[in-house]
Amino acid sequence: MQKNRKDSILISSYARYSIAVLIGAIAILSSSAFLVWVSDPFKRLATSDHDKAFCNKLALGGTTAWFLKSIIFREQKYDAIIVGSSKILYIDPSLYKYYRFVNGGVGGTTPESMFELLDAFASEINVVVLALDFYMFNEARFPYATDEQIAEVRAHFRDVPTLNEKSYSYIKNLVRTSVKNLPYLLSLNAAAEAVQQVGKSKILGKRFLMPRGNLDISDWTNEMSKREKAGTRHIERALYDSQMKVLRTDHYTPYVFSERRIEVLKKIRDLMAKRGITLIVQMNPVHAEDKQLIDSLRITADFERYRSIVREVFPDAADFSGSMYADPKYFFDWDPIHFLPSTGAMLVNQELEKIASEEARRKYESNPTPEASSGGPDIYCE
Amino acid sequence: MLFNSYAFIFAFMPVVVLGYYVLRNFGRPQFALVWLILCSYFFYGWWNPRYLPLLAATTLFNFFVGRRAANLWQHDKKSARRLLAFGIAANLTALFYFKYTGLAIQTFNDIFQLTLSVPAIVLPLGISFFTFQKIAYLADVGEDGNAEPRLLHYALFVSFFPQLIAGPIVHPKDVLPQFAREQTRKIDPQMMAMGLTIFVIGLFKKTILADNIAPFATKAFDITAHAVAVSATDAWGAALAYSMQIYFDFSGYSDMAIGVALLFAIRLPINFNSPYQAANIIDFWRCWHMTLSRFLRDYLYIPLGGNRKGPARKYFNLLLTMLLGGLWHGANWNFAIWGLMHGAYLLINHLWRAVRPATRPSSLAGLWAGRLLTFLAVVVAWVFFRAPDIRTALRMLKSMAFGHTDAETTIFTSSGHGALLLVILLFIVWAVPNTQTVMGYRPWGTSQIELLEAPLGGWVPDIPWAIATVVLLVLGILSISGISEFIYFQF
Numbered sequence: 001m002q003k004n005r006k007d008s009i010l011i012s013s014y015a016r017y018s019i020a021v022l023i024g025a026i027a028i029l030s031s032s033a034f035l036v037w038v039s040d041p042f043k044r045l046a047t048s049d050h051d052k053a054f055c056n057k058l059a060l061g062g063t064t065a066w067f068l069k070s071i072i073f074r075e076q077k078y079d080a081i082i083v084g085s086s087k088i089l090y091i092d093p094s095l096y097k098y099y100r101f102v103n104g105g106v107g108g109t110t111p112e113s114m115f116e117l118l119d120a121f122a123s124e125i126n127v128v129v130l131a132l133d134f135y136m137f138n139e140a141r142f143p144y145a146t147d148e149q150i151a152e153v154r155a156h157f158r159d160v161p162t163l164n165e166k167s168y169s170y171i172k173n174l175v176r177t178s179v180k181n182l183p184y185l186l187s188l189n190a191a192a193e194a195v196q197q198v199g200k201s202k203i204l205g206k207r208f209l210m211p212r213g214n215l216d217i218s219d220w221t222n223e224m225s226k227r228e229k230a231g232t233r234h235i236e237r238a239l240y241d242s243q244m245k246v247l248r249t250d251h252y253t254p255y256v257f258s259e260r261r262i263e264v265l266k267k268i269r270d271l272m273a274k275r276g277i278t279l280i281v282q283m284n285p286v287h288a289e290d291k292q293l294i295d296s297l298r299i300t301a302d303f304e305r306y307r308s309i310v311r312e313v314f315p316d317a318a319d320f321s322g323s324m325y326a327d328p329k330y331f332f333d334w335d336p337i338h339f340l341p342s343t344g345a346m347l348v349n350q351e352l353e354k355i356a357s358e359e360a361r362r363k364y365e366s367n368p369t370p371e372a373s374s375g376g377p378d379i380y381c382e
Numbered sequence: 383m384l385f386n387s388y389a390f391i392f393a394f395m396p397v398v399v400l401g402y403y404v405l406r407n408f409g410r411p412q413f414a415l416v417w418l419i420l421c422s423y424f425f426y427g428w429w430n431p432r433y434l435p436l437l438a439a440t441t442l443f444n445f446f447v448g449r450r451a452a453n454l455w456q457h458d459k460k461s462a463r464r465l466l467a468f469g470i471a472a473n474l475t476a477l478f479y480f481k482y483t484g485l486a487i488q489t490f491n492d493i494f495q496l497t498l499s500v501p502a503i504v505l506p507l508g509i510s511f512f513t514f515q516k517i518a519y520l521a522d523v524g525e526d527g528n529a530e531p532r533l534l535h536y537a538l539f540v541s542f543f544p545q546l547i548a549g550p551i552v553h554p555k556d557v558l559p560q561f562a563r564e565q566t567r568k569i570d571p572q573m574m575a576m577g578l579t580i581f582v583i584g585l586f587k588k589t590i591l592a593d594n595i596a597p598f599a600t601k602a603f604d605i606t607a608h609a610v611a612v613s614a615t616d617a618w619g620a621a622l623a624y625s626m627q628i629y630f631d632f633s634g635y636s637d638m639a640i641g642v643a644l645l646f647a648i649r650l651p652i653n654f655n656s657p658y659q660a661a662n663i664i665d666f667w668r669c670w671h672m673t674l675s676r677f678l679r680d681y682l683y684i685p686l687g688g689n690r691k692g693p694a695r696k697y698f699n700l701l702l703t704m705l706l707g708g709l710w711h712g713a714n715w716n717f718a719i720w721g722l723m724h725g726a727y728l729l730i731n732h733l734w735r736a737v738r739p740a741t742r743p744s745s746l747a748g749l750w751a752g753r754l755l756t757f758l759a760v761v762v763a764w765v766f767f768r769a770p771d772i773r774t775a776l777r778m779l780k781s782m783a784f785g786h787t788d789a790e791t792t793i794f795t796s797s798g799h800g801a802l803l804l805v806i807l808l809f810i811v812w813a814v815p816n817t818q819t820v821m822g823y824r825p826w827g828t829s830q831i832e833l834l835e836a837p838l839g840g841w842v843p844d845i846p847w848a849i850a851t852v853v854l855l856v857l858g859i860l861s862i863s864g865i866s867e868f869i870y871f872q873f
Binding site: 020021022029182184 | 571572575576843849856859861
């Protein structure tokens with residue numbers, strides 16, 4: 001009996017046992033913390049004023065997105081910017097005609113954040129496209145930035161790190177955020193939730209900002225095609241329903257129209273005029289079911305007010321929020337919020353046709369396929 | 383600082399252990415002791431540095447009283463004893479001031495209808511524990527006239543952080559010889575491996591078992607405290623849940639203390655020995671908070687006369703000891719009632735034994751009948767221990783006894799989680815061997831050097847043990863996030 005017992009002793013010393021236990025525990029805990037950090041299942045990492053002001057819904061992704069966007073603006077050469085929400089974030093800027101765009105889209109953005117971005121980075125350029133959404137005027141769900149938050153963001157944009165400084169700042173930010181959120185990163189509930197999220201979605205770790213600021217969605221589309229082939233479209237329906245829930249609970253309930261943001265629109269208009277930049281304003285398409293939801297929630301009056309105020313401030317604004325582009329064919333099958341990149345590019349190109357200068361047209365015709373926004377270094381986004 | 387905190391696990395403990403062994407192996411051994419004392423003060427001051435001078439001053443005071451009494455002992459034992467009595471009285475006065483002034487004034491106000499203001503005195507963390515240790519030290523000097531001559535060793539005996547705040551309450555004889563032994567100045571991989579494993583078991587008990595059952599008890603007691611009756615199921619569930627919570631909380635803490643001390647090659651006495659498996663209340667007190675029971679027996683019950691002055695005096699001594707033992711837990715009459723209840727249980731048990739001298743049940747059924755009866759009595763007493771006031775306790779007991787037809791609470795029936803967890807915990811306390819049995823930890827501190835050098839036990843680290851320890855450690859750490867204090871910190 002004693003011999004058998006001894007035979008089973010594969011760890012031959014107490015010291016090795018202690019070391020094995022410590023290394024094993026550290027490895028598992030680190031993996032768990034990393035998983036929680038990457039997926040942020042309960043959105044607890046959005047702790048900075050920066051996030052609260054400018055990325056209400058995106059938590060750490062927000063911080064990272066703004067942090068990286070500002071670097072992209074610093075590093076890239078561009079003569080046009082498109083700013084807006086996640087709806088334009090997916091669109092490769094090389095799909096836009098005539099100008100070299102960078103993508104200034106950030107999920108959950110608001111007019112005041114777009115103003116700060118343009119104020120900091122839209123100088124000596126030709127065109128700005130301002131893509132607006134109905135949710136942006138809901139102060140109940142997307143609170144207006146405080147003076148302190150705006151001051152913080154201005155300071156951030158003023159002192160954008162270079163790519164060389166990026167790693168250090170990023171690591172510093174990572175360490176600071178991680179230590180501050182240790183109880184969350186090392187939480188059993190968060191770990192379990194993160195594992196579930198990974199199980200539900202294969203996209204974890206595959207969402208990257210491309211060099212010109214757009215989000216790479218090739219993995220999503222590949223995944224969806226696979227599902228379509230496998231006949232698992234019911235999964236898409238589940239995703240679709242969850243997006244409808246996001247609209248209902250996170251975007252529209254409750255809805256308090258923001259009077260202050262009308263003034264911000266005017267500020268953007270005046271800023272562009274002062275700098276001699278051509279401004280294209282578009283109201284993004286609204287999916288038919290999204291519109292039905294707006295009606296069922298009895299916020300149609302607010303929706304119509306949004307449309308009329310935008311037209312009032314920007315008489316030339318292109319209004320795509322009406323019925324023409326409500327057709328689901330313009331949207332991802334699994335997502336009533338986000339229209340297809342091809343839809344977005346088509347709409348912007350329609351407007352660019354109207355305003356493109358002769359010089360821009362000449363340049364574009366001599367080189368119609370400028371460097372596509374792919375193949376560059378991947379930058380982690382969220 | 384809590385054992386179940388990130389600061390302790392990821393920063394304090396690794397730094398202290400590393401610093402200790404570096405200093406011990408590459409510096410002078412005294413430096414390692416100084417390091418441990420400084421770290422212990424840091425550990426204590428983490429909670430509130432305001433009371434560090436109190437800890438330091440009382441340490442110096444007791445050390446010099448002990449030394450002076452030992453000197454006097456050579457030629458004037460009477461004066462030595464008088465000095466030691468003064469020292470003990472000074473310690474008790476400090477304890478009384480911090481712990482019982484409020485209760486005394488409030489009780490005075492209630493009895494004599496006065497309105498004397500009750501001062502808001504913050505209770506220094508662990509004062510009940512380290513005061514008892516200092517008293518034990520002075521009392522031991524009064525036995526044989528031997529005092530610890532080295533201030534460093536004495537200061538470490540008082541402040542040694544694994545047991546500083548919530549015990550185990552150590553006798554000077556438990557640890558002072560260990561500080562002095564050469565063996566404690568060598569790295570002992572067996573002790574470290576065993577210490578790590580015992581710490582992990584304690585952490586698991588605290589963060590997974592105690593903290594997960596706690597909300598059920600808290601909810602029912604909170605509802606009852608607001609004058610709302612809970613159903614009989616919930617009342618019993620809450621009483622049982624608290625019985626499990628306090629056991630896994632405190633025995634988990636004790637395991638962690640023992641485990642951390644082993645990392646420094648110091649063996650602390652065990653505090654729990656499967657108390658809920660006790661077949662009678664006398665056995666229960668031999669297995670529950672054993673170091674407190676030992677202290678109360680050696681320094682209160684026996685000096686009061688113990689059982690040497692006839693049965694009536696014995697029972698009186700028993701009741702008084704348990705009453706004071708109850709009050710030691712806190713300045714609240716609930717604790718006094720809890721202590722008296724246990725005093726009464728013990729008295730009944732002793733009377734029963736006088737009638738039926740057999741101490742061991744002869745059959746399995748008899749054993750389980752004894753266990754269940756003892757457990758029931760202990761659970762009922764815990765209601766007073768847990769409730770914020772006597773009214774709440776009585777209301778809870780009423781719900782347990784008679785139920786409330788109009789009570790619609792469903793704490794334990796709504797999801798079934800609470801009931802399932804209770805069943806699992808009851809199984810553990812009744813059927814699973816305790817930590818020291820599993821680990822073969824033979825700890826009882828003693829001045830007999832040969833016992834200290836005896837092998838630790840038959841625990842052998844193998845791969846299943848390593849896997850189990852990793853799993854328990856990971857689960858324990860991942861469950862820290864809702865950090866909760868140990869129940870016994872408040873005492």
